Amino acid sequence: MDKPNTTQEADQEEVVRRALEEYYLAGKPPWDTGVTPPELVALIEGRDALPPGRALELGCGTGTNAVYLARHGWEVVAVDFIDLAIEQAREKADAAGVAVRLLHGDATRLDDLDAPGPYDLFFDLSCYCGIPPHRRDAYAEGLTRRAAPGARLLMFGYGAGTLDDTFSGVTADELRSRFAGWELADVTPGTNPFPTFWFTLRAGGARVP
Numbered sequence: 001m002d003k004p005n006t007t008q009e010a011d012q013e014e015v016v017r018r019a020l021e022e023y024y025l026a027g028k029p030p031w032d033t034g035v036t037p038p039e040l041v042a043l044i045e046g047r048d049a050l051p052p053g054r055a056l057e058l059g060c061g062t063g064t065n066a067v068y069l070a071r072h073g074w075e076v077v078a079v080d081f082i083d084l085a086i087e088q089a090r091e092k093a094d095a096a097g098v099a100v101r102l103l104h105g106d107a108t109r110l111d112d113l114d115a116p117g118p119y120d121l122f123f124d125l126s127c128y129c130g131i132p133p134h135r136r137d138a139y140a141e142g143l144t145r146r147a148a149p150g151a152r153l154l155m156f157g158y159g160a161g162t163l164d165d166t167f168s169g170v171t172a173d174e175l176r177s178r179f180a181g182w183e184l185a186d187v188t189p190g191t192n193p194f195p196t197f198w199f200t201l202r203a204g205g206a207r208v209p
């Protein structure tokens with residue numbers, strides 16, 4: 001397993017994981033609306049809809065969007081590192097009668113999971129923006145190695161400085177430099193009362209081995 005470099009980094013990862021777990025243990029987390037965002041619906045059902053293929057969702061929570069993708073013909077793998085979230089996602093997929101491969105694990109350590117890809121679509125709704133800085137390169141590398149030529153990454157994230165900690169948030173400049181070989185094709189502000197963004201990235205032609 002790909003370990004943190006320092007005790008401080010390991011502690012930071014654990015603090016983040018525990019904080020997220022608390023939300024699930026307390027009941028319904030505030031983000032768990034059960035509604036698929038219109039930005040994803042547009043990509044899947046809109047005018048220039050993507051043809052169904054293979055999708056990987058990072059930080060899938062209770063599975064609303066993984067189930068949505070599966071219902072629309074996608075072969076879906078969905079990852080979250082909170083087991084309670086994965087359990088609820090499994091129940092949701094079973095209730096919907098769709099097949100979603102739900103993996104309990106870390107989106108920045110995909111090599112530890114059975115998720116080789118290649119994927120045509122990656123979907124991330126508020127996962128990357130909460131990942132500690134020292135794990136973000138590994139996240140980008142994991143996706144890059146699993147990207148089919150021309151794959152999309154649709155990501156929603158909070159702007160830098162939005163949350164009450166020192167590292168959460170994501171910027172267009174950060175994604176441009178971190179996702180080598182990808183093109184940042186679109187940045188659309190979210191509708192929240194604080195800075196949020198929908199990013200669309202497109203992978204280059206050759207899959208990195």
Ligand SMILES: C[S@@+](CC[C@H](N)C(=O)[O-])C[C@H]1O[C@@H](n2cnc3c(N)ncnc32)[C@H](O)[C@@H]1O
Nearest residue numbers: 020059060061080081082105106107125126127
């Ligand atoms: C703000 S929640 C959003 C959940 C879901 N995407 C939704 O919109 O309902 C972020 C999710 O990402 C998961 N997450 C955060 N960091 C992760 C990591 N490194 N690996 C796997 N899951 C992670 C959390 O457990 C949580 O379920």
